[in-house]
Amino acid sequence: MLEQLSYNNSKIHFGDLQTVGLNEVLQNEYPDAKKIILTDETVGSIWIEQLVTSHSQLSKAEIIQIPEGEAFKTIDVCAQIWEALSEYEIGRGDVIINFGGGVITDMGGFIASLYKRGLSFINIPTTLLSQVDASVGGKTGVDLGPFKNQIGVFSDAAHVFIDDQFLKTLDEKQLQSGLAEMLKHGLISDPSHWKDLQSFDPSNPKGRLKLIRTSVKIKRDVVVQDHKESGVRKTLNFGHTIGHGIEGFLLEKETPTLHGFAVAWGMKAESFIAYKQGLLSQTAYESIAAFIDTYYPKCEIESKDFKAILKLMYNDKKNKNGHIQFSFISEIGKGIYDQGATDVEILDALKTLID
Ligand SMILES: NC(=O)c1ccc[n+]([C@@H]2O[C@H](COP(=O)([O-])OP(=O)(O)OC[C@H]3O[C@@H](n4cnc5c(N)ncnc54)[C@H](O)[C@@H]3O)[C@@H](O)[C@H]2O)c1
Incomplete structure (x- = not known):
């Protein structure tokens, strides 16, 4: 197993989610928390079932799925998700799991950091780009029209789980990216x-x-x-x-x-x-x-x-x-x-x- 990295209060794990202990982290650190998984339609359709069924801690997770792509990395989409969190009665002790590429980890981190002045969040990046870059380092945010990442906050994921098995369904262009x-x-x-x-x-x-x-x-x-x-x-x-x-x-x-x-x-x-x-x-x-x-x-x-x-x-x-x-x-x-x-x-x- 590759050695974990950490900085501030963030821990970065490398390897198969079960081997590195996603379920144990959820069980030990968020035992009574409601779990919300934020994902996009593509990742949701390919991977969500496997993620949920292989982690007992996620069996009751609420899943929020948004359309894929940069065009949806907007404050309007955040507002809709904040409303959904409110409907699910998500509170400060709950946790958001961002499961997707850089759009999801950037926007999900931003959503978590502002909702009720800050919830914990975990990133499970599924693109090469989000694994090597976007999911780590605490930059979260959304675009404003053509201006990239104009609205955002620095906020670190409590954990980042980097499992390269997700890359097997990623197309060639995304790997190049x-x-x-x-x-x-x-x-x-x-x-x-x-x-x-x-x-x-x-x-x-x-x-x-x-x-x-x-x-x-x-x-x-x-x-x-x-x-x-x-x-x-x-x-x-x-x-x-x-x-x-x-x-x-x-x-x-x-x-x-x-x-x-x-x-x-x-x-x-x-x-x-x-x-x-x-x-x-x-x-x-x-x-x-x-x-x-x-x-x-x-x-x-x-x-x-x-x-x-x-x-x-x-x-x-x-x-x-x-x-x-x-x-x-x-x-x-x-x-x-x-x-x-x-x-x-x-x-x-x-x-x-x-x-
Ligand atoms: N916060 C940071 O430090 C930082 C750094 C670099 C980039 N970014 C941001 O990251 C974003 C780009 O990230 P991205 O390239 O991951 O884009 P993305 O999130 O749009 O994902 C790219 C595409 O791959 C699909 N996908 C994701 N995982 C998949 C999988 N395992 N199998 C099949 N399809 C999959 C998605 O549905 C999407 O269509 C940009 O918004 C950029 O600004 C942020």
């Missing part, structure tokens, strides 16, 4: 992780959980130093300034892309800016660009979209005094933050995505 956040972890802090990932096939379970744990550990190690993102945690935003601009733009156009694809394109474009500014070597930029170009599809934007994407980037919550703030890398394995770029540099970087 999750890999982007793993690549980011390697690029900002661990060259050997980046190297290992070059030959990693996320659909092959052999050795997969170990690599997932390495990624989570990198994130955990950053988050323990700077939970509320006033310093080093900003390095985790590498690729996300341009990435969120593209993701928000495509969401608004009703042609949404996958979060990890946007992050991969963002990492390529932001590496280009770092290279042009003399912060990153040409060799490092070219090796990142080559991997992203080979592994990911072409970015789904055109040059006529650049202005709208730039405009969205000016609304990024990380900006300071009207200036867009970037997190770059200065070498493979070294993230840097609080970096600037001119509009011309950003537009040139976007061009690398469509050439």
Whole structure:
């Protein structure tokens, strides 16, 4: 069994849910609590029965199922769920189990943290992206129109259970999407992780959980130093300034892309800016660009979209005094933050995505 990780009051377990003891945790820590499982329609239809029948503590759980996808990560959906919690007479001592991808863990954590000023919640992430990133670190929230994660709070899951058996029903594109956040972890802090990932096939379970744990550990190690993102945690935003601009733009156009694809394109474009500014070597930029170009599809934007994407980037919550703030890398394995770029540099970087 892979060793558990922890930070603040959050414990992260790796492995089969029964082996690592989900039922025991529920029994020991929430003996009299009502259990609510929040999931989406896809995960619900594939996995909920197995989850409930294999854990006696969940046999009476109430299940709230929402439509799948980023378009439902909104405050309106939260309001409907808060009403449902109220109807189920959920109180402070009860527990919410977020069972799904990053949309569910982001939104479920947010819902739990605000309802009656805060309920405990447990994350059981079922996508690679939510296992390596979204379910860990305490960022919870929802989108506001095209603006990603504009409404949210820092709040940690009491437990995160990472079981990679769920990935066997995840499609190839979603696995590619999750890999982007793993690549980011390697690029900002661990060259050997980046190297290992070059030959990693996320659909092959052999050795997969170990690599997932390495990624989570990198994130955990950053988050323990700077939970509320006033310093080093900003390095985790590498690729996300341009990435969120593209993701928000495509969401608004009703042609949404996958979060990890946007992050991969963002990492390529932001590496280009770092290279042009003399912060990153040409060799490092070219090796990142080559991997992203080979592994990911072409970015789904055109040059006529650049202005709208730039405009969205000016609304990024990380900006300071009207200036867009970037997190770059200065070498493979070294993230840097609080970096600037001119509009011309950003537009040139976007061009690398469509050439
Ligand atoms: N809080 C954070 O630190 C953080 C970090 C990274 C990303 N995020 C957020 O995470 C979200 C993206 O997460 P995501 O990519 O997991 O998206 P998602 O939750 O929309 O899941 C992707 C799709 O996979 C399906 N799915 C989930 N598990 C499955 C399984 N085991 N088998 C088959 N289908 C399955 C879902 O129904 C959905 O259609 C974005 O909203 C992003 O902003 C948050």
